[in-house]
Amino acid sequence: MSQSEDATELFYLPLGGVGEIGMNLSLYGCGGKWLMVDLGVSFGDDSMPMVDVVMADPAWIEERADKLVGLVLTHGHEDHLGAVGHLWRRLRCPVWATPFTASLLKGKLHEAGLHNDVPLTVVAPGSRFTVGPFEIEMISMTHSIPEPNTLAIRTKAGTVVHTGDWKFDPDPLLGPTADKEALRKAGKGGVLAVVGDSTNVFTRGHSGSESEVRGSLIELLGRFDGRIAVSCFATNVARLESIAVAAAANDRNVALVGRSLWRIDKAARENGYFADLPPFLTEHDAGYLPKDKVVYICTGSQGEPRAALARIASGDHPHVALGSGDVVIFSSRIIPGNEKEIYRLQNDLVRLGVEVVTEKDEFIHVSGHPAREEMEELYRLLRPKLAVPVHGEARHLQEHARLAKACGVPEAFEIGNGTMLRLAPGPVEVVDYVPTGRLCVDGPRLVRLDSEILRNRRRMVYNGSAVVTVVVDRNGKLMGDPQLTALGLLDAGHEAEEHDVVVEAIRDAIEELPLKAKRDDGIVRETARLAVRRSLKETHGKKPITDVHLVRI
Template identity: 50%
Template structure:
C-alpha cells in the first residue's frame, strides 16, 4: 500500500524576494490534496521593457485545480496577494484570510470581474479552519502591514509553520503584537518543519520597533522651516500613523498624495484601525498651508514613475511643488533593483534645491523583516525538526540554513522554485523538481517571459528594429522603391549615406540571388532579412529586429 506523503513545492518566492506562490500537498503520490499559500506578483524593471507586472506560472497547480482545497493569504502585500487580480480564474478556489486582508482581496477580485462570486472567506485573527486534510491556524505576527500572519498547518504527517513575512516588534503602533504564547505552544506540541522568511538574514541584532521611530521623526521634522515631504510604502499604515503623530507634534498639517493610500485607509477604517490617527487633508489643500506648517506624505519611495513623488520631482504634480528650503525624507528601504529609479528622482529633487534624507542619514525607517536575533528567537520558540528558508535569493537561503542548523535544527534545505520536498521526520528529502516560470501580464493576458512576444520587444528596445516593404514581379524583380522604416537605428531626417547603403543592400541582395530563389517568397524574404540584419550588426554592433514585407504582383 502506497504511503501518504506531505510535500512542499514553491512555484515562486524561493531563490528570489517576492512573487510568492507556495504549495502543500498531502496524500498518495499523484493523488494529493493541495493547499496554496499566497499568490503574489513582482514588478518589472529596466530589463523587462513594457512589462509592469510579473507573475509566477501556476500551470503545475492549475493542472491539479480539482484537488485544490483553497488559497490561504498570509498578508496583503502585493508579492503575496497581487496575483488574485490577474489569475484567480486559473485555480478557481476559495480564498481564506483575516479581515483587513479580506477587504483588500475583495477589492482586487471585484476589479478583476469576480466581485459577484463568494470567493473570500474571512477568518478572525487567531482563527482556525479545516481544508481537507489540512487544519490551518492563523498566528498573529508583526510586519510592515496590518494583520500579518504565520500559518500553523496541521496534517497527519505533522505540523508545518509557514511564517509569511514577519518581525518581532513589541511596539507595532497599529495592530496586535506577535502572539508569542502561540509560538511557544506550537513548540511544545512539536513542529515538523518551518518555512521561513530570509530577507534580513544578513542583518545582525534585531530590526527595531516602529514605536521607536516617532521621537526620531519628530526631532528631525522640527529642524525644518520649509515644506517637509515624507515618502513611504502606502501599505505601511503604522508608518503613516507614526509620521502623522510626528507632524502633529511639530504643529504641521498633513496632506496625503497617492491613490493607494486611500485604498489602504479605507480597508483599515472598515476593520477598526487608524481611527485615532490625526486627520489628513486632500492634496489640493496644500496650496493654502504655509510652508512651515505643511507636511506631505506621498507614495513613490521606490522611484515608481507614476507615483506621487515622481510627479513632484519632475514638476508635473498639479497640487504640490518643492524647492529651496524643502526636504524629502525617504522613510523606507531601497528594494534591490530599484536603485536607478530612486537615484533619478533624488537627483531631480536635488536640482530643485530640495534636501534629501534617507535611512543612512538619520533614523527614519525600520524594516518589516527579521534580523538574525529575531530568527534565533523564533527557532528557539518553535523548535522545528526541519527548516526551509524562502523569501530570499540563493545567498540568503544558504545563510539562513546555516543559522537554522546553528540553532539546533536537524535538517535545513536550500531549495529554489520547483523543488519538491517530502516532509517527514525520519528521512526528509528533495524527491522531484517540477517546471516553473514567470509570466508577463500583457494587457489582459499572461504570456511566458521567455515567449517571442516579450523577447522580441526586449531585443527591439536594446537593438532597434527595421521593417522593409517592397513589391516584386513574378520573376523577383523589384518594382519601384522599397519603403524602409527603422526604430532606434537611423535618423529619418539625416544619415543619408547610410540610407543609401541600406537601399543598396536590398537591391544587391535580390540581384545576386538565382532566378529560382527570387521566385520563392520565403527564400527571398529570409535572404533580405539576414543581409539587412548583418549590415546593421556590421555598422552599429546591433542585432536589429528585422522584418520583410513582400508583395508579389
Template identity: 50%
Template sequence: MDVTHGDLAFLPLGGTGEIGMNLNLYRCDGAWLAVDCGIGFSGNDMPEVEILLPDPGFIAEQSRDLVGLVITHAHEDHIGAVAHLWPRLACPIYATRFAATVLRRKLGEAGLLGRVDLHVLDSGASFELPPFSLRFIAVTHSVPEAQALVVRTRYGTVLHTGDWKLDPNPLVGPPTDLAAFEELGREGVLAMVCDSTNAMVEGEAGSEGDVRRSLASLVAGISGRIAVTCFASNVARIESIAKAAEASGRSVAVVGRSLRNLEAAARDCGYLADVPLFLSEQDAEHVPDDNLLMIITGSQGEPRSALSRIAADTHPNISLGEGDTVVYSSRMIPGNERAIMSVQDSLVRRGVRVLTDEDHMVHVSGHAARDDLRRLYEMVKPRYAVPVHGEWRHLAAHAALAREEGAEPILLEDGDVLSLSSNRAEVTDSVPVGKLALDGNRLLPMEGGVLAARRKMLAGGMVLGSIVLDGAGRLLGTPQVSAPGLLEPGDPETARVSQAFALNVAELPTQTVFDEPLLREAAKSALRRALGRKLQKRPVVDVHLIRV
C-alpha cells in the same frame, strides 16, 4: 509528477531564492493548499518588464485538487498576483479582514469580485480545509493583521511563518503572539518554513515606536514642504507620519493611487480612526509650504509612481524644488537600488534635500533579524528548518543559524518538492517553474516571443522597411526604412540602406514575389543584407508589404 500517493510535501513556486513572488504549496494525500500569491519587481537586469509574477502552470493543472489559497498578509509580494492568477486557480480564498478588504478592491478592478469565494477570518482563527487543519497566529509586521499559518496534518505539523518580527510596541495591532508559538513548540513541530529576509542582519528588527518618536522630532525641525515616501501598506508608519505632521501644525495630503486605496482599506477596517482625513493632491496646492506634509508613493523608484514623476517634473499637480525635503521612510528592496538612486539624484538636482534611514531613524524593518530568529527557534523547536523568502545569501545565512539552534536546515529553490512524511525530510522531485511578466493587463511568459523581441530591440534596436508592389510584382517607388533608436531620419546612412534594400528586393525571383509568406521572409532577409555590418548591431527586422 505523481500526485496521488499519500504524503506531506512542501513546494515553493515562487519566493525561494528571490525577493517577492511568493507562491507556496503544500500537498497532503493528493490534496493541495496554496499559501500567498504575490508579485515581484524585475530589477535592473530585466529592463523590458517592471512587474513579475510566479508562473502558476503546475498548480493550475492540479486546480481540481486545490482546496484553497490562504493569504498571510496584505503586502504586494504576497497578495498582488491574486487578481491576475486566480482565474487559473479557481479556488476559495481565506484572509483576515484587512487583507480581504485590500483584495476586494483588486478583484473588483479585475471584474472578478462576484466570482471569487472569499472567506474573511479573524486574526488567530482556526479553520478546516481537509485534509489540512489550519490556524492563524498573529504576528507583527509592517502591515496590519499579518498571520503565521499552522498547517496540521496526519503526518505532522508545519509552521509557515509568513513575514514577521518581534516588536513590543508595534503601534497598530497586537504584538506577535509568543504564547501561541511556545504552545506549538510544546506540541511538537515537524518543520518551520520561515522568512529569511533579514537573516544576515545582527540584533533585533527594531520597534515602530522608535520610528514614531524620531519622525516627530525630525518633522518639527524642518521648514518648507515635506514629502515622506514609504510603503503604502505600512499603516503604522502612515499613522506615525500623520501624527508627526499634526504635532507640527501641518496638514497631510496623500499623493498616489496605492496610498489612497490603502487609506480607504485601513479606515474601513477601523485603523487610522484618530487621524483626520487626508487631503487630496489637488488640495495640497492651496496649503502654505510650512503647513504641508505629503505622503507620496514611489519609495522603490517605480517609473510610473508619483515620486518618480515629481522628480522628473512631469506630475500634473505636485512639484518639489529648492527648500523642500523628501524623507525616505523605507528600505531599498534588492534590485531596486539603481532606480531609487536615479530618483534621488533627480530630486537633489532640483534643490530638494533627501533624507534616508542612513541619516535618521526613519525606518525599521518589518522582518525578523537574527536575534528574533533565534528566539523563535527556541520557542518552536522545529525538527527541520526550511528557509524561504530571500535570495540565496539570505537562505544560506538562515540555514546556518537554524543549525546552531538545533534544527536540521534544508535549502530549497523554486520548484523543489520537499517530502516531509518519511523518516527523513528530503527533496524527492521537482516541477517546472517560471516567471510571468505583467505587461499592462496582459500576462506574458518571460521566455515567450514578445519579451524575447523586446529584449532584442533593447539591445539592437528595430528596423522597419515598407515596400509597395504593383499587380505584376514590380517595385513602386523607393522603399522606406525607419530605424528608431539606430538611425536619425536625416542620416545619410538611412538613404543608403533604403537604396540597398530596393536593389535587393528588385532582384528577388518572380516566384517569390507572388508567394506572400515567402516574399515577406525574403524581404526581411533583403533588409538585413542592406543594413550590412556598419551599424555593428543585430536589430529586430520587419517589413510591411503593400500591393496596389
C-alpha cells in the same frame, strides 16, 4: 509524478518566492489535496522592458485545480496577494484572509471584476479553521503591515510552520505583539518543518521597533520651517500613523498624495485603525495652508515614475510643488534593483532646491523582516526537525540554512522553485521537479515572460526593428528600390547616406540570387532579411528584428 492520496504523506512545492524576493506562491500537498499559501507579484526591472507586474505561473496547480482546496493569505503585501485578481479565474478556489488583508483584496477583486465571484472567508487573527485535510492556525506576528500571520499547518503527517513575513517588534504601535506563546505551544506539539523568511538573514542583532521610529520622526519634523513631504511604503499603516502623530506634535496637518495611500487609509479605517486620527487632508485642500503647517505623505519612495513624488520632482503635479526651503524625507529603505530610479528622483529634488533626508542620514526606518537575533529566537521556540529557507535569493537561502543548523535544527534544505519536497513520512527528500515560469501583465492579458512576444520586444528595445518592402515581378526582378524603415536605428531624413547603404545591400543580395531562387518567395524574404541585419550590424553594431513584406506582381 502522480501524488499519493495517503494522508500520512506531506509535500511542499514552491512555484514562486524561492531564490527570489517576491512572487510568493507555496503549495502543500496531503491526502491527494493541495493547499496554496499566498499568491503574489513582483515588479519589472531593467531586464524586463515595458513590464511592470510579474507573477509565478500557476500552470502546474492549474492543471490540478480540482485538487486545490483553498488559498490562505498570510498578509496584505503585493508580493503575497497581488496576483489573486490576475490568476483566480484559473484556479477558482476559496480564499481565507484576516480582516485588513481581506479589505485590500476586495479592492483588487473589484478592479478585476471578481468581487461577486471569489468565495472569500474572513477569519480573525489567531483563529483556527480547516481547509480540506489541513488544519490552519493563524499565529499573529508583527511586520510592516497590519495583521501579518505565521501559519501552523497541521496534518496527519505532521505540522509545518509557514512564517510568511514577520519580525518580533516589542512595540508595534498598531496591533498586538507577536504571539510567542502560540509559537511555543506549536513547538511543544512538535514541528516537522519551518518554511521561513530569509530576507534579512545577513543583518546582525534585532530589526528595531516602529515605536523608536515614531520618536525620531517627531524630533526630525521639528527642525524644518518649510513644507515637509514624507515618502514611505503605503502599506506601512503604523508608519503613516507615526507621521501623522509627528506632524500633530509639530502643529502641522497631514495630506495624502497618491491613490494607493487613500486605498490603505480606507482599509485601515474600515478595520479600526487610525481611530484616534482626524481625516487626512486632500492634496488640493493642503495647498491653502501655510508652508510651515503642512506635511505631505507621498507615494513613490522607490522612484516609481508615475507615483506622486516623481511627478512633484518633475514639476508635473497639479497640486503640490516643492522648492528651496522644503524637505523630502524618505522613511523607507531602497529595495535592491531600485537604486537608479531612487537616486534619479533624489537628484531631481535636489535640483529644485529641496533638502533630501534618507535612512542613511537619520533614524527614520526599521525593516519589517527579522534580523538574525529574532530568527534564532524563532527556532528556539519552534524546535523544528527541518528548516526550508524561502523568501530570499540564493545567498540568503544558504546563510539561512547555516543559521538554522547553528540553532540546532537537524536538517536544512536549500531548494528552488519547482522542487517538490516530501516532508513525511521517513527521511525528507526531493521527489520531483515540476515546470515553473513567470507571467507578466501585458495590457489586458497575461503572457509568459519567456514568450516569443516578449523576447522580440526585448530585442527591439536593444536592437531596434526594421521593416522592408520589396516589389518584384514573377521572375524575381526588382520593380524599384526596396523601401526600408529602421525604427530606433536610422533616421532616413538625416542619415540618407547610411539608409541608402542598407537599401543597396538588399538590392544586391536579391539581384545575386539564381533565377530559381528569385521565384521562391521564402528565399527572397530571407535574403532581404539577412541583408538588412548584416548591413546594420556592420554600420551600427545592431541586429534588429526585421520583417520583410514581399509583393510579387
